[in-house]
Amino acid sequence: MKNNEKNSRPLCLSGKGVTKVFGMGNKKTVAVDHVDFEFHEGELISIVGESGSGKTTLSKLLLGLSNATEGEIFFQGKPRDISTRKKKKGYWKDIQAIFQDPFSSYNIFSKIDTVLLDCINMRGGRTFPMEKKMEMMTEACSFVNLKFAELTNKYPFELSGGQMQRLMIARIFLLKPKILLADEPTSMIDACSRATILDMLLHLRDETGMTIIFITHDIGLAYYISDSVYIMEHGKFVERGTADEVILHSKADYTKRLISDVPKIYEEWDLSTV
């Protein structure tokens, strides 16, 4: 997505001075430090930073799972209001997340059929005839190269890590949220399946126009998939822009260091220094 094309799209999620502080006095940690951001509809944004830079804390703020100490988050241009349980539940129809660990995302007592049926029900399909629900579940599974007939009556823990991650994307296919927050969703799978999952996410974005916020420490991956990249260090955005601007023409020393840390497969390993 080109910069001017992106900016002509309406704002989906934005923030001004968003801050999260944990603890007090000399135990105080400023995990997210006065960050501003503008995420547009249909845009794929990566937030890149090392461990402890504040990515997870920011994700929780975006998802409405924790409250900012300072600053404000805007949804579709208006201050986000999740002050009541009902409003929060409404917001959670618009934003969904997939996490690093697919095992933590499922209720171990729910069969796969129930996991998918819950999504259909959440999107107003409770009264659909069973035949239509089966059709929707089959379509969602085949979107992620899974066969519903082979999954029916199984529990998520009977699947491999990679299959579970695919199932998470099948859920998103059914839920069609406006925003998807993906926190290292491909961490548990091999490189080949990773490329497939990423292509599925891009395809899903193209089909539904959803905004995808991708949280990662992998700057190479961010370059491959993103329209915009935000680089996070010690709770602050030290650099932001299009993937080309940030990665091919980086200005911040921290970004340059992240790039130089990416292993280059054509370099010979010097094992004498290990």
Ligand SMILES: Nc1ncnc2c1ncn2[C@@H]1O[C@H](COP(=O)(O)OP(=O)(O)OP(=O)(O)O)[C@@H](O)[C@H]1O
């Ligand atoms: N509940 C909490 N209480 C106190 N400090 C916290 C809490 N959660 C996070 N922190 C601190 O906030 C900072 C940012 O943590 P965060 O988990 O957001 O980083 P991260 O970039 O997501 O790291 P990782 O990639 O390892 O998950 C860290 O210094 C962490 O110790």
